Amino acid sequence: MTEAATREKSRQDLDVAAIRQQFPILSQTVHDRPLVFLDSAASAQKPDAVIDAMTHTMRGQYANIHRGLHWMSERTTEAYEAVRDQVAHFLNAPSRDEIIFTRNSTEAINLVAHSFGALLKPGQAVVISEMEHHANLIPWQMLRDRAGIELRVAPITEAGDIDLDALQGLLADGKVALVAVTHMSNVLGTVTPAKRIAEIAHAAGAQVLFDGSQFVVHRKTDVQALGADFYTFTGHKLYGPTGIGVLWARKALLEAMPPFLGGGDMISTVTFEKSTWANVPHKFEAGTPAIIETIGLGAAISWVEAIGFEAIAAHEAALTAHALTRLADVPGLKVIGQPKERGGVISFTMDDVHPHDIATLLDRNGVAVRAGHHCAEPLMRRLGLSATARASFGVYTLPEEIDTLVDTLVRIRNFFV
Amino acid sequence: MDAPFVIPEEATASEAIDAIRDELDVFDDWMERYQYIIEMGRKLPPFPPEWCDDAHRVPGCQSQVWLEAREEGGKLYFAGLSDAAIVCGLVALLLRVYSGRSCAEIMNTDPKFLRDLGLVQALSTNRGNGVEAMARAIRSAAAAQTA
Numbered sequence: 197m198t199e200a201a202t203r204e205k206s207r208q209d210l211d212v213a214a215i216r217q218q219f220p221i222l223s224q225t226v227h228d229r230p231l232v233f234l235d236s237a238a239s240a241q242k243p244d245a246v247i248d249a250m251t252h253t254m255r256g257q258y259a260n261i262h263r264g265l266h267w268m269s270e271r272t273t274e275a276y277e278a279v280r281d282q283v284a285h286f287l288n289a290p291s292r293d294e295i296i297f298t299r300n301s302t303e304a305i306n307l308v309a310h311s312f313g314a315l316l317k318p319g320q321a322v323v324i325s326e327m328e329h330h331a332n333l334i335p336w337q338m339l340r341d342r343a344g345i346e347l348r349v350a351p352i353t354e355a356g357d358i359d360l361d362a363l364q365g366l367l368a369d370g371k372v373a374l375v376a377v378t379h380m381s382n383v384l385g386t387v388t389p390a391k392r393i394a395e396i397a398h399a400a401g402a403q404v405l406f407d408g409s410q411f412v413v414h415r416k417t418d419v420q421a422l423g424a425d426f427y428t429f430t431g432h433k434l435y436g437p438t439g440i441g442v443l444w445a446r447k448a449l450l451e452a453m454p455p456f457l458g459g460g461d462m463i464s465t466v467t468f469e470k471s472t473w474a475n476v477p478h479k480f481e482a483g484t485p486a487i488i489e490t491i492g493l494g495a496a497i498s499w500v501e502a503i504g505f506e507a508i509a510a511h512e513a514a515l516t517a518h519a520l521t522r523l524a525d526v527p528g529l530k531v532i533g534q535p536k537e538r539g540g541v542i543s544f545t546m547d548d549v550h551p552h553d554i555a556t557l558l559d560r561n562g563v564a565v566r567a568g569h570h571c572a573e574p575l576m577r578r579l580g581l582s583a584t585a586r587a588s589f590g591v592y593t594l595p596e597e598i599d600t601l602v603d604t605l606v607r608i609r610n611f612f613v
Numbered sequence: 614m615d616a617p618f619v620i621p622e623e624a625t626a627s628e629a630i631d632a633i634r635d636e637l638d639v640f641d642d643w644m645e646r647y648q649y650i651i652e653m654g655r656k657l658p659p660f661p662p663e664w665c666d667d668a669h670r671v672p673g674c675q676s677q678v679w680l681e682a683r684e685e686g687g688k689l690y691f692a693g694l695s696d697a698a699i700v701c702g703l704v705a706l707l708l709r710v711y712s713g714r715s716c717a718e719i720m721n722t723d724p725k726f727l728r729d730l731g732l733v734q735a736l737s738t739n740r741g742n743g744v745e746a747m748a749r750a751i752r753s754a755a756a757a758q759t760a
Contacts, residue, residue: 227643549698550676550696550697550698552675552676552697552699552700553651553697553698553699553700556647556699556735556736557644557647557699560643560644560647561644568675582696607644611647611648611651611698612651612698
């Protein structure tokens, strides 16, 4: 079977109508129009499976974990720790002990900047790219200002890919300790060549971190195949709840790194004079964690894995191709970036219509998109833009919704010409 | 007073509010209302590009909004601009109400008319707050004048 035929078959295998029925919010109307939700890259909607898992926990099986010596606590601990196994499997991590639960990807990156950062010496450098979300920029700026680390920025090409030759150049002096880049851009949709980037980083003696917040939603992630050293993602973009994210890191790194936050659950022994730390992963999980949200994340992972990433990726590739074709017919519309590989995220401008106006007028027609700098101000500056509008797709997105977007954009444009 | 400052069409702020209400009532659908609002913004007197700076920028607006005030003959006149068309239209409607009025009249004109006319709700919450920020900037200019 050709690749196109395989994709078509996978797309047909995915019963989007049945999937949509599992998302209570998608049957809502906004401004008396059916909701067309094209803002999943900001946060995805939640299926019944996730909602039910969380309410089931709160209604029937809830207590604080790890410390309780009673039935309810033990069962809740089991449910919570089972998610660690699930996440390890989800990322193909070698060990469950390498999975750290955080609040979101932002916190996971801050943890690395704090604790891996503590191992770095003044004069060493961290490399990011021009298309990073602020979450993978500000923690490194803070480390730079705190610890005398140099922050280097790998440029992107006009098409919106990381310039790998330039990246290699930035690593040439051997001072770079870490390359921290996105695995999929939240603005351009670029899927970065993570495996190649890891090879480049390792050849120069640097570790590599990927911000997988966007990527894990769309494709199967395998941290070992990528050759990653750190990998982060957040639950709420993966059809899971807010308040739960993940850091995966190689065990040797986690063991060498000092704790991030101090408190309960992360200790081995405590006296007023000195405390010793628990083993990983608990060393990095101070305080009562987001128990209910973690269980919700587990339900989300089960849910997407039951659908299967082959079908999800094929569906979204078909949607993205459909969107790019249809958007090309809108006069004055410019899609930002033509990366080699794109996920279901499309940023665009339309003549000189302000993206805020585009979003407001789309919203009045029930179409939800994002508009603004998308927490990537330096990238906007690099592109010579102050803002874009962005449509992003999920497993529940229908081609007809993209048609509604395009038809409404044409109507909006008529306001301005 | 000359351009770019807005000369009032109606004799009082409250007449201006009534006129805007009547005009908005003509439309039965919000897309038409937006078209009207955008048209109002286009009719604003040209705002000098050199005033599009931080000193003239109204804080609290997601889109960029610039305002300038000038006093003449006991009245305060305003000029304004936004880089977004709908917000620019709302600037035009605000200035139609507030420009060319005495400080006392400005202070007595409660910006809640923006909500009554659905103009705050015309934007998403974050941007709607920005429209109210503009009204605050106008009223604080009047308050500064009387202080």
